[in-house]
Amino acid sequence: MDAKSTEMGLVHLLRAVTVEFDLLGAEFAVRHGLxxxxxxxxxxxxxxxxxxxxxxxxxxxxxxRLNSAGTTAxxxxxxxxxxxxxxxxxxxxxxxxxxxxxxxxxLGETFFGPVIGEVVRAAEGFEEAELATVRRFLTAVLESTxxxx
Amino acid sequence: MDAKSTEMGLVHLLRAVTVEFDLLGAEFAVRHGLxxxxxxxxxxxxxxxxxxxxxxxxxxxxxxRLNSAGTTAxxxxxxxxxxxxxxxxxxxxxxxxxxxxxxxxxLGETFFGPVIGEVVRAAEGFEEAELATVRRFLTAVLESTxxxx
DNA sequence: GGCGATAATCTCGTTCAGCGAGATAGTACG
DNA sequence: CGTACTATCTCGCTGAACGAGATTATCGCC
Numbered sequence: 053m054d055a056k057s058t059e060m061g062l063v064h065l066l067r068a069v070t071v072e073f074d075l076l077g078a079e080f081a082v083r084h085g086l087x088x089x090x091x092x093x094x095x096x097x098x099x100x101x102x103x104x105x106x107x108x109x110x111x112x113x114x115x116x117r118l119n120s121a122g123t124t125a126x127x128x129x130x131x132x133x134x135x136x137x138x139x140x141x142x143x144x145x146x147x148x149x150x151x152x153x154x155x156x157x158x159l160g161e162t163f164f165g166p167v168i169g170e171v172v173r174a175a176e177g178f179e180e181a182e183l184a185t186v187r188r189f190l191t192a193v194l195e196s197t198x199x200x201x
Numbered sequence: 202m203d204a205k206s207t208e209m210g211l212v213h214l215l216r217a218v219t220v221e222f223d224l225l226g227a228e229f230a231v232r233h234g235l236x237x238x239x240x241x242x243x244x245x246x247x248x249x250x251x252x253x254x255x256x257x258x259x260x261x262x263x264x265x266r267l268n269s270a271g272t273t274a275x276x277x278x279x280x281x282x283x284x285x286x287x288x289x290x291x292x293x294x295x296x297x298x299x300x301x302x303x304x305x306x307x308l309g310e311t312f313f314g315p316v317i318g319e320v321v322r323a324a325e326g327f328e329e330a331e332l333a334t335v336r337r338f339l340t341a342v343l344e345s346t347x348x349x350x
Numbered sequence: 351g352g353c354g355a356t357a358a359t360c361t362c363g364t365t366c367a368g369c370g371a372g373a374t375a376g377t378a379c380g
Numbered sequence: 381c382g383t384a385c386t387a388t389c390t391c392g393c394t395g396a397a398c399g400a401g402a403t404t405a406t407c408g409c410c
């Protein structure tokens with residue numbers, strides 16, 4: 053029971069952090085006239101751009117669990133906001149590639165800048181070895197939950 | 202730059218965990234005919250019940266950043282599903298108290314059971330001292346981000 | 351103790367994100 | 381070349397959430 057309640061504490065902490073990050077995202081969204089989904093899409097698109105993954109509407113919809121109609125509407129929205137640009141894939145002309153505009157990366161930095169700052173401050177009181185432990189734990193949780201789905 | 206990219210990794214990990222938990226919640230929601238908002242509401246209501254906080258529609262709406270109309274619709278939905286019961290506060294009869302039904306706690310356990318199981322499994326390869334470090338770090342992040350808002 | 355001010359909740363009408371179904375256009379493969 | 385397949389988009393609809401304002405209960409003040 054003691055061991056279990058210990059892990060309960062971890063679950064609640066993780067959930068609390070999740071809630072906090074969600075709220076940050078939501079507040080950022082309304083402040084910039086976006087929807088929470090738009091912010092999530094932006095995050096995925098920036099991740100893709102950074103890792104060199106080619107983003108398409110179908111891929112984006114899959115990440116966000118949206119159907120094709122919703123995805124089209126989402127991309128329309130992002131395009132209208134000047135955050136993303138549609139371009140045809142020359143190799144497979146059925147495909148549409150989504151390229152993030154300068155404006156989107158700027159917006160991403162605006163969002164993550166403060167968050168990173170806060171995490172850096174929170175990490176200040178920790179040894180590098182301790183941070184490594186935290187990273188290892190979060191990675192384990194991630195793999196574990198991803199596998200569960 | 203190295204220290205900064207180290208913290209970047211932490212931010213990305215935390216964000217990834219957030220995304221993963223969100224997806225779990227969303228999938229749980231559709232599987233039980235609920236909306237994501239309903240699941241979030243349920244979490245808040247169960248938290249309130251556990252900590253002895255008296256829940257009212259106004260309080261719940263504040264937690265979820267819903268306006269009064271949306272809150273009423275939400276409570277209607279939850280009541281129709283038999284997850285919650287409205288009852289008048291005897292001390293202040295303007296107020297409506299929200300009491301969670303047995304069904305809601307069962308549903309909550311159904312949701313968190315597997316999540317807890319996964320986190321427990323993820324925690325298995327760690328020393329108690331390491332888990333304490335993780336808890337301390339998450340608490341620090343929580344305070345830090347909460348303060349930023 | 352009545353009466354305006356205040357607070358919590360609910361009602362009404364509207365907007366728009368996301369869904370299901372199906373159309374359209376490009377590709378692969380026999 | 382025709383058939384099966386895939387990617388994206390169009391159309392019509394449902395319902396969550398919004399803004400504005402009505403309703404109901406309580407409190408403070410004279």
